[in-house]
Structure formats: structure tokens, C-alpha cells
Amino acid sequence: MPIIKNLEDLKRVREEAHENRKRETAAGQIELIVGLSTCGIAAGARDILKAILEDIQNNNRVRIVVRQTGCIGLCEKEPIVQVVVGDQPKVTYGKVTPEIARRILADHVAGGKVLQNHVINL
Amino acid sequence: MRTIRSMVLVSNDLISMQRGAQDVYDRLQAEIKAYGLDQEISLAMVSDVGRHDALPLVIVYPEAVVYGPLKVEDVHGLVEEHLYKGRIVVNLQASNRELSGKIAWLNTRKGTLPAEQRIVLRRAGIIDPTNIEDYILNDGYATLGKALTYMTPAQVIDEVKKSGLRGRGGAGFPTGTKWGFVAKEKSPKKYVICNADESEPGTYKDRLILEGDPHSIIEALAIAAFAVGADEGYIYIRGEYKLAQERLKLAILQAEEMGFLGQNIFGTAFNFDLRIHCGAGAYICGEETALLESIEGKRGQPRTRPPFPTTHGLFGKPTLVNNVETLANVPPILLNGATWYRSFGTLSSPGTKVFTILGNVNTTRLIEVPMGITLREVIGIYAHGMKNGANFKLAQTGGSSGSIIPASLQDTPMDFDSFAKAGVALGSGALLICNEDTCVVDLAKVLLNFFRTESCGKCFPCRIGTQRACEMLEAIADGRATLKTLDQLMDLSTTLVNLSNCGLGQTAGTPLKDILTYFRAEVEAHIRLGVCPAGVCNTTEAVQ
Numbered sequence: 001m002p003i004i005k006n007l008e009d010l011k012r013v014r015e016e017a018h019e020n021r022k023r024e025t026a027a028g029q030i031e032l033i034v035g036l037s038t039c040g041i042a043a044g045a046r047d048i049l050k051a052i053l054e055d056i057q058n059n060n061r062v063r064i065v066v067r068q069t070g071c072i073g074l075c076e077k078e079p080i081v082q083v084v085v086g087d088q089p090k091v092t093y094g095k096v097t098p099e100i101a102r103r104i105l106a107d108h109v110a111g112g113k114v115l116q117n118h119v120i121n122l
Numbered sequence: 123m124r125t126i127r128s129m130v131l132v133s134n135d136l137i138s139m140q141r142g143a144q145d146v147y148d149r150l151q152a153e154i155k156a157y158g159l160d161q162e163i164s165l166a167m168v169s170d171v172g173r174h175d176a177l178p179l180v181i182v183y184p185e186a187v188v189y190g191p192l193k194v195e196d197v198h199g200l201v202e203e204h205l206y207k208g209r210i211v212v213n214l215q216a217s218n219r220e221l222s223g224k225i226a227w228l229n230t231r232k233g234t235l236p237a238e239q240r241i242v243l244r245r246a247g248i249i250d251p252t253n254i255e256d257y258i259l260n261d262g263y264a265t266l267g268k269a270l271t272y273m274t275p276a277q278v279i280d281e282v283k284k285s286g287l288r289g290r291g292g293a294g295f296p297t298g299t300k301w302g303f304v305a306k307e308k309s310p311k312k313y314v315i316c317n318a319d320e321s322e323p324g325t326y327k328d329r330l331i332l333e334g335d336p337h338s339i340i341e342a343l344a345i346a347a348f349a350v351g352a353d354e355g356y357i358y359i360r361g362e363y364k365l366a367q368e369r370l371k372l373a374i375l376q377a378e379e380m381g382f383l384g385q386n387i388f389g390t391a392f393n394f395d396l397r398i399h400c401g402a403g404a405y406i407c408g409e410e411t412a413l414l415e416s417i418e419g420k421r422g423q424p425r426t427r428p429p430f431p432t433t434h435g436l437f438g439k440p441t442l443v444n445n446v447e448t449l450a451n452v453p454p455i456l457l458n459g460a461t462w463y464r465s466f467g468t469l470s471s472p473g474t475k476v477f478t479i480l481g482n483v484n485t486t487r488l489i490e491v492p493m494g495i496t497l498r499e500v501i502g503i504y505a506h507g508m509k510n511g512a513n514f515k516l517a518q519t520g521g522s523s524g525s526i527i528p529a530s531l532q533d534t535p536m537d538f539d540s541f542a543k544a545g546v547a548l549g550s551g552a553l554l555i556c557n558e559d560t561c562v563v564d565l566a567k568v569l570l571n572f573f574r575t576e577s578c579g580k581c582f583p584c585r586i587g588t589q590r591a592c593e594m595l596e597a598i599a600d601g602r603a604t605l606k607t608l609d610q611l612m613d614l615s616t617t618l619v620n621l622s623n624c625g626l627g628q629t630a631g632t633p634l635k636d637i638l639t640y641f642r643a644e645v646e647a648h649i650r651l652g653v654c655p656a657g658v659c660n661t662t663e664a665v666q
């Protein structure tokens with residue numbers, strides 16, 4: 001990352017990052033976002049993260065970015081996994097188990113079918 | 123489980139009652155039942171909601187729609203359309219203008235995550251906390267840049283003052299005023315400190331802010347340092363918060379690398395270095411002067427005040443101490459302006475408050491809602507009602523250093539002034555919701571035991587008082603007490619509140635006063651009848 005010396009620098013960095021993200025989204029990149037706060041981790045989010053990474057590797061899934069994030073305020077629904085496919089709206093899954101995580105990858109990410117039973121309506 | 127999906131509130135102040143609020147309420151009740159919705163919709167009267175041109179007013183949550191003035195004839199259509207079919211009845215809606223005070227925020231929070239208003243937590247759960255690029259993409263460090271480039275320290279403080287922001291660490295002291303005190307000191311060395319000790323039982327809001335959005339606190343501290351003229355800062359973080367510590371350390375490294383910390387930030391003459399100091403598990407070190415002692419490497423005991431930290435703080439230098447949540451409010455205020463900030467919450471307590479909800483409710487969670495929300499709303503909407511449909515008996519605010527709030531106060535707006543007027547305190551943001559299986563004597567015992575163990579022992583009202591209070595409460599619970607014990611307990615409560623050196627001893631007196639004020643009959647039953655009405659205490663122990 002470059003050193004920021006003034007507001008123009010900051011703006012440039014932001015715009016570059018923005019362009020990068022836009023390009024990735026346009027290319028149909030899929031984002032899997034796992035809630036990794038204390039509440040998520042206590043509910044088993046690390047296992048979910050592991051299951052997702054393993055599944056991606058085992059099945060040679062491509063164009064998937066796995067990210068972590070903080071608490072969205074629904075501690076009771078953790079572990080929470082959010083899925084963003086390209087520029088479609090975000091889908092939020094709650095009480096995810098490793099099994100459900102694998103199904104998210106197979107059915108939703110690869111197959112394009114949302115697992116309605118596990119979606120939390122915000 | 124009775125999960126409430128919608129809540130209907132009817133205003134019943136004097137004017138509303140004169141204009142038929144009771145009839146509207148009765149008809150609503152009948153219609154809701156007729157449609158078979160009474161298990162999922164709660165209905166309540168909520169006194170004065172602040173708008174006098176359209177009474178009686180009916181508010182439907184979570185959509186936050188305001189209907190009024192409502193006539194009995196309108197009720198049938200309203201229930202059928204809105205509550206049964208889910209369509210807003212536009213022609214019954216109150217006009218948007220003149221929404222004021224407590225309900226001003228209803229309009230603004232529509233469509234946000236579970237009908238909340240997120241200012242402090244706007245990035246938590248959205249960005250990757252370990253990635254500074256994510257933060258920058260979401261306006262990160264833009265406020266610091268704006269402040270350093272275009273504003274003077276006095277202007278920054280002025281904007282914070284105008285926003286009406288008040289400390290979220292418990293006491294609610296006006297933040298801008300505190301900043302002004304430190305800025306006014308003529309000293310070549312000053313410090314800013316973020317209080318992230320958060321040791322109140324049940325409070326974990328600061329932790330989740332730090333874990334979800336660590337850069338926001340770094341940015342806010344840098345702005346605070348610029349405003350008060352400091353060049354060094356500390357984040358005093360609770361020792362147990364390992365994940366938050368890791369993320370903060372990483373964030374500080376990233377910020378240093380990009381020049382947001384260090385020398386000549388944003389190409390200006392402003393320098394700022396930031397360090398993390400980890401606590402070692404003492405609750406008292408969250409008290410700001412004990413915290414200073416702790417950083418200085420001494421025993422964590424509160425100092426005698428005055429002098430206050432704003433003039434004689436860390437290493438004797440003027441020091442600003444602010445809570446995590448307070449600081450997290452600062453960048454959005456400077457970015458969007460004080461007027462914007464004042465559009466949330468109430469007149470005397472603008473903005474939002476982060477609460478952690480615990481206890482006998484269906485959903486325990488973290489919420490950020492506008493100041494001035496009521497307990498009834500919190501329980502009904504955000505906690506999805508009481509567990510097993512039980513009755514709400516009381517709420518304990520602020521972990522331990524708040525108040526015991528009886529059900530009769532559940533429609534009091536939760537902001538600093540309304541609570542102070544009602545004689546209770548908001549505390550740090552934990553809401554422990556209890557049902558009728560909770561015994562107030564037992565609850566007070568737990569709280570006082572906490573204070574007794576955490577008392578630092580420096581001053582005797584607290585050191586001895588908390589011990590004696592525990593003994594008296596135990597005597598009441600065991601059925602050994604007399605009515606005289608209650609007088610002594612009240613006396614002791616006054617002593618603790620008035621004579622303790624710091625906030626710990628002072629708040630230790632609060633639960634004693636609260637149970638004797640709001641639940642006197644229940645306490646007396648332990649003594650007069652030898653029974654615990656909630657069936658918790660074993661009052662026969664003394665007989666054996």
C-alpha cells in the first residue's frame with residue numbers, strides 16, 4: 001500500500017480499489033463472507049471457514065473469494081455466511097454447519113439455487 | 123415460543139384519551155384477535171409520543187409507520203390491510219412534517235438492517251476488519267484527512283459539541299465539552315486514551331466494534347488527538363479480548379505503513395503515535411483514573427478527584443479518556459455534520475446507542491438503535507418477545523453498574539435525561555431482561571457480590587459497605603432479617619452513593635435503592651411471611 005500524503009492520494013487509492021472490485025464483480029466473481037467475531041467463532045465459524053476452503057480446494061472451484069467480517073448483530077444466528085454472486089443482492093445464511101456450507105457451495109454457488117431453508121431474512 | 127413479528131403502539135396521553143384512544147385500542151384488540159393474529163402481534167399503550175397534531179396516534183413496527191389521527195372506524199381497514207395483508211394504508215398515515223423528539227427517527231431507519239439505525243456499527247459485518255483497503259473503500263480515513271486539511275482543532279471540537287454527542291462509557295458526559303477542557307490546557311505534552319476495558323458483565327459492544335471495525339477507532343483517536351493537541355495515544359484494552367487485540371495490532375501496523383499514524387500525517391505538521399495497553403482482568407481498571415494508574419505501571423486504584431484527568435492525567439499530563447463507542451461516533455459526525463447526527467435520537471441525547479440484549483428473551487443479540495427507544499420496543503421487536511411467553515418483570519441495565527428497571531418504566535425513553543428524570547441509569551449498554559422467576563433479593567445479591575469482589579479497597583464506604591450489604595442481603599434471602607435490616611440497607615445505599623471515592627462504590631448502592639423502591643413488597647415477603655415469592659431463595663435456612 002502506498003503512503004498517503006494528502007486527500008488526493010487517499011481518493012486515488014479508493015478509486016483504484018473501487019475499480020478493482022467493480023472489475024471482479026463484472027467478471028462474475030463470487031464472494032463468500034464468513035462472520036468471524038467472537039460470537040461467530042464461539043458458534044463454530046472457524047470450522048465453517050475450514051469446510052469452505054477445503055471444499056473449494058477439493059472441487060477445484062474457481063473465481064471464489066472467501067473473506068471474513070465482524071458481527072452483523074445477529075449473534076444468535078451465528079455462524080453466518082453471506083454470499084454475493086456478481087452484482088446480485090447479498091444472500092445471508094444463518095446457523096450454518098459444515099454440511100450446509102458445502103451445500104451452499106454446491107447448490108448456490110455452483111448451481112445458482114439459493115438454499116431457502118437456511119436463509120435469514122434481514 | 124411466541125415470536126412477535128409486529129408491534130402496534132397506541133398513544134394514550136391526555137389529548138389522545140380525550141379523542142378516543144381507548145376505543146381505538148379496544149377495537150384494535152378485537153380486530154387483531156378476529157384475524158387470528160394475537161399470537162404474533164403485540165399491542166400496547168405508550169403514553170406521549172411527542173406529536174400533538176395527529177392524535178390519537180398508532181405506530182406499527184417494524185415498518186415504523188405512523189398512522190393518525192385515527193378513528194375507530196379506520197381500525198378494521200388498518201388491521202386487514204396492514205397487519206393481515208402487509209400493505210401500508212397510505213391514506214391513514216400521519217403527515218411527515220413535525221415529527222419531533224422521540225419519534226423523529228422512525229422515518230430515517232426504514233429499510234436498514236432489522237429496522238435498526240447503524241452509525242457506529244455501519245461497517246461491522248460488511249467489511250473485512252483485517253483489510254485496510256476495505257476500510258478505505260467505505261469512507262475510511264477520509265474524515266481524518268478532511269479534519270487535518272480543512273479544519274482547525276477548534277472547529278472539530280465545535281462540531282462535536284454541536285452534535286450533542288455524550289459519552290457512552292456510562293456517565294453520559296458531553297464529549298465536546300470534555301475535549302474542550304483538554305484542548306484549553308497549555309501543555310507541550312498531552313495524551314488521548316481509548317477506554318476499551320469493558321468489564322461490565324454482559325456488555326460486549328466495544329468488543330464487537332473493535333473486532334468488526336478496528337480502523338474506525340484508530341481514525342477517531344487521531345482526530346481526537348488533533349483536536350485536543352496530543353501526539354500520543356493509548357488503547358487500554360481488556361486482557362481477555364485476544365481477537366480484538368490482534369486485529370487492533372494489525373490495523374495499527376497497516377495505518378502506520380500508509381502514513382495515517384506517525385509523522386506528518388496527510389502531509390501536515392500533525393504527528394500521532396498509538397500504542398495498545400492490555401489490562402489484566404480487574405474491573406476497576408475501567409474507571410478512568412485507575413486506568414491511568416494501570417498504564418503508569420502502578421496498582422490499579424482510582425485517584426482522588428479533583429484534579430481531573432483533563433488537567434492532570436497520564437503521567438500528570440492533560441489526558442482525554444473516551445469510551446470505544448463514543449469515539450466510533452466521531453468520524454461519522456465530522457463526515458456528515460452535527461445536524462445530520464441530531465436527526466437521530468432525542469433532543470438531549472442525540473445519536474444511537476449500542477445495546478447487548480441478554481436474559482429471558484427469545485433472541486439475545488447486539489443492536490444499534492436510536493436513543494430514546496423504549497424497553498418495550500427492545501423486547502418486543504429486537505429480542506422477539508419474552509421466552510415462553512413469560513411476563514417481563516425487570517431489566518438490569520449496564521451490566522452491573524446500571525439500575526434495576528421495573529416493568530412500570532418500560533415505556534420510558536432510553537436516553538440519559540429521561541432515565542435520570544425517572545431516577546434510573548442507562549449504564550454502559552447491557553440489557554439483562556428478567557421474567558417473573560427472578561427474585562430481586564437474589565439479583566441484588568449477585569450484583570453486590572460482584573461489587574464486593576471488584577472493590578479496590580481504597581476507601582472504606584465501599585470496601586466495608588459492599589461486604590455488609592452482601593451479608594444483609596444474605597440474611598434477607600435466608601429469612602433471618604428483620605424489617606430493621608431494610609432501613610439499614612437503605613441507609614447503607616445512601617452511604618455508598620454519597621461517600622464512595624469512585625463510581626464503583628457509588629453504583630453499588632443503586633441496586634439496593636432500586637429493589638427497596640420498586641420491589642419493597644417482594645423484599646418484605648422474605649421477612650414478614652418467610653417466603654420468596656419467586657421461589658428462588660431458601661428462606662427456611664435460618665430455622666434449621
Ligand SMILES: Cc1cc2nc3c(=O)[nH]c(=O)nc-3n(C[C@H](O)[C@H](O)[C@H](O)COP(=O)(O)O)c2cc1C
Pocket residue numbers: 288289290291292293294295297317318319320321322405406407408409410411443444445446448449624625626
Ligand atoms: C468501576 C468503573 C468501571 C468502568 N469501566 C469502564 C469501561 O470498562 N469502559 C469504559 O469505557 N468506561 C468505563 N468506566 C467509565 C470511565 O470511568 C469513564 O467515565 C469513561 O471511560 C469516559 O468515557 P466517555 O466520556 O466516552 O463515556 C467505568 C467507571 C467505573 C466507575
Ligand code: SF4
Pocket residue numbers: 406423424576577578579580581582584585622623624625626627628
Ligand atoms: S469506591 Fe470502591 S473501588 Fe472506588 S476507590 Fe473506593 S474502594 Fe476503590
